[in-house]
Amino acid sequence: MKGFINSGNKDTRSGFGAALLELGKTHPEVVALCADLTGSLKMDAFRDAYPDRFIQVGIAEANMIGMAAGLTIGGKIPFTGTFANFSTGRVYDQIRQSVAYSDKNVKICASHAGLTLGEDGATHQILEDIGLMRMLPGMTVINPCDYNQTKAATLAIADWQGPVYLRFGRPKVANFTPENQTFEIGKALQLTEGKDVTVVATGHLVWTALEAAEMLEKEGVSVEVINIHTIKPFDQEAVLKSVRKTGCIVTAEEHQRYGGLGELVAQTLVTNYLVPQELVAVNDSFGESGKPEELMIKYGLGAENIRAAIHKVIERKSK
Amino acid sequence: MTKLPIERLEAISSQVRRDILRMVHQVQSGHPGGSLGCADLLVALYFEIMEHDPSKSVQKDHFFLSNGHISPVFYSVLARSGYFGIDELSTFRKINSRLQGHPTTHEGLPGVNIASGSLGQGLSASIGTALSKSMNGETGKVFCLMGDGELQEGQVWEAAMFAPANKVKNLIAIVDVNGQQIDGPTDEVLPLLDLSKKFESFGWNVIQLENGNTIQDLIDSLRKASTLSTEGPVIILMKTKMGKGVDFMEDSHHWHGIAPSDSQLAEALSQLPETLGDYPI
Numbered sequence: 001m002k003g004f005i006n007s008g009n010k011d012t013r014s015g016f017g018a019a020l021l022e023l024g025k026t027h028p029e030v031v032a033l034c035a036d037l038t039g040s041l042k043m044d045a046f047r048d049a050y051p052d053r054f055i056q057v058g059i060a061e062a063n064m065i066g067m068a069a070g071l072t073i074g075g076k077i078p079f080t081g082t083f084a085n086f087s088t089g090r091v092y093d094q095i096r097q098s099v100a101y102s103d104k105n106v107k108i109c110a111s112h113a114g115l116t117l118g119e120d121g122a123t124h125q126i127l128e129d130i131g132l133m134r135m136l137p138g139m140t141v142i143n144p145c146d147y148n149q150t151k152a153a154t155l156a157i158a159d160w161q162g163p164v165y166l167r168f169g170r171p172k173v174a175n176f177t178p179e180n181q182t183f184e185i186g187k188a189l190q191l192t193e194g195k196d197v198t199v200v201a202t203g204h205l206v207w208t209a210l211e212a213a214e215m216l217e218k219e220g221v222s223v224e225v226i227n228i229h230t231i232k233p234f235d236q237e238a239v240l241k242s243v244r245k246t247g248c249i250v251t252a253e254e255h256q257r258y259g260g261l262g263e264l265v266a267q268t269l270v271t272n273y274l275v276p277q278e279l280v281a282v283n284d285s286f287g288e289s290g291k292p293e294e295l296m297i298k299y300g301l302g303a304e305n306i307r308a309a310i311h312k313v314i315e316r317k318s319k
Numbered sequence: 320m321t322k323l324p325i326e327r328l329e330a331i332s333s334q335v336r337r338d339i340l341r342m343v344h345q346v347q348s349g350h351p352g353g354s355l356g357c358a359d360l361l362v363a364l365y366f367e368i369m370e371h372d373p374s375k376s377v378q379k380d381h382f383f384l385s386n387g388h389i390s391p392v393f394y395s396v397l398a399r400s401g402y403f404g405i406d407e408l409s410t411f412r413k414i415n416s417r418l419q420g421h422p423t424t425h426e427g428l429p430g431v432n433i434a435s436g437s438l439g440q441g442l443s444a445s446i447g448t449a450l451s452k453s454m455n456g457e458t459g460k461v462f463c464l465m466g467d468g469e470l471q472e473g474q475v476w477e478a479a480m481f482a483p484a485n486k487v488k489n490l491i492a493i494v495d496v497n498g499q500q501i502d503g504p505t506d507e508v509l510p511l512l513d514l515s516k517k518f519e520s521f522g523w524n525v526i527q528l529e530n531g532n533t534i535q536d537l538i539d540s541l542r543k544a545s546t547l548s549t550e551g552p553v554i555i556l557m558k559t560k561m562g563k564g565v566d567f568m569e570d571s572h573h574w575h576g577i578a579p580s581d582s583q584l585a586e587a588l589s590q591l592p593e594t595l596g597d598y599p600i
Contacts, residue, residue: 031454052454055485060477063443067481070447073381073432074455078447093437094474098444102424102434 015150017042084113114254131259145206152183194224212306338395385441439472468500483522531557
């Protein structure tokens with residue numbers, strides 16, 4: 001894949017679990033809370049190694065967020081774990097008042113984000129969480145793309161002062177970023193160099209964007225792919241630098257077109273340097289049950305969709 | 320024995336009640352009823368029970384005001400304890416003030432541990448802080464005040480289930496049982512029924528306090544709760560009179576969130592001796 005090698009499919013949530021275990025050793029102030037999803041969140045290794053610093057909350061997410069906020073007052077760095085839907089929408093007011101407005105150093109770690117949760121269906125497939133979290137003043141929002149990057153991000157947020165929303169997923173996906181990479185919060189990563197179009201992607205869609213870039217390479221189109229692992233603070237300069245060169249942009253995310261990366265990029269372009277943009281995102285609808293790969297195609301988040309968006313945006317640029 | 324004579328604590332309560340009324344009157348906004356009802360509790364906590372030092376950033380004991388709308392009593396007691404100057408009370412609810420309508424850490428006001436106002440969240444935060452103290456091997460107490468109407472929030476019961484199940488130590492919850500909420504008596508809006516049985520069945524050690532406006536009784540209950548809390552969580556069901564200390568405000572939900580007029584303020588202040596000096600306006 002255009003200079004990137006998939007070292008074997010792995011789930012991003014396992015990257016979180018591996019890093020949490022490491023933090024248990026390196027950061028005695030790290031505590032973990034989980035709302036009855038310890039296995040799903042891959043928090044069981046931490047629980048077994050550090051039982052005195054693991055809190056089983058039960059199915060009570062509001063209480064989990066509140067307790068996490070309270071734990072910071074005693075100098076702890078709490079990592080909460082549940083599905084993305086129950087980490088955000090269900091507890092929005094608790095995060096808003098007890099964490100964000102109260103400036104508490106809570107790390108909200110959310111698995112099973114987006115459509116790729118699969119068969120459980122729309123009740124569990126939140127596609128609004130990036131928007132919800134990035135609207136909160138002071139909240140850092142991170143959506144890494146693979147196992148290695150999720151592991152690095154988890155380690156990095158322990159040393160980052162302030163509330164963080166860390167979003168990752170359920171399925172095994174390509175693992176292609178460097179092992180033991182340094183994760184710089186707020187710094188976009190340019191993955192390929194291109195001159196015809198910029199593609200900025202986040203989370204699972206980064207690999208899909210690379211797949212699309214490879215297809216287009218064969219058609220003679222040069223694509224610059226940028227991995228936006230940090231939604232907030234947003235690396236505006238990296239995006240602007242790229243579009244000043246390419247003159248058009250496609251955004252790709254496993255999220256609603258409202259409130260997500262696409263909207264964030266559009267705002268950046270409108271207020272700084274306007275070029276044509278196409279959005280690859282879920283179009284104002286809920287998800288449904290199905291296999292992750294089937295859902296990504298049905299809801300327009302496949303490599304073919306990115307390819308089509310690239311053609312469209314290049315055509316708009318040339319008009 | 321108390322650190323200060325009971326009469327002295329009662330005198331502080333009188334001044335705190337004057338502060339509450341003057342703050343709310345000045346901006347014609349705020350919540351006097353519950354503030355007046357909890358004045359004696361907060362005075363007992365801050366001037367007798369809690370180990371705290373306003374000059375330090377880290378305290379041994381912690382207090383969480385979950386029902387943040389009674390911020391006037393909180394601000395008055397914090398100022399009168401020395402967390403900030405009493406002059407600042409005149410900025411209550413005004414623009415550019417650290418004394419927001421509901422308490423917050425966001426503006427840097429000393430003595431506040433967490434934002435509150437959206438109800439039902441303080442007990443969870445209190446449990447978290449109590450757990451962090453246990454993990455650190457510290458013995459400080461965590462006090463959490465909630466309103467009785469606030470118990471209608473579901474999160475309270477998530478927290479109420481967690482604390483006894485996990486034998487959370489040094490946690491003392493206090494419910495201001497004044498029987499009133501914005502729309503009327505709690506018995507009419509959504510009855511709480513037998514709170515003692517409810518909390519007992521959840522595993523709490525329950526203390527009934529019949530007169531939460533008597534300083535000596537408050538101190539006795541809080542001391543008993545502190546002793547019991549070394550074993551597990553304790554809750555004090557504290558009966559108070561909403562509007563306590565001002566005859567025409569007592570026991571009515573009307574004064575939940577209404578400010579007194581000029582003449583009502585004069586009438587109210589005439590019932591409350593100025594013992595420590597009013598803050599300047």
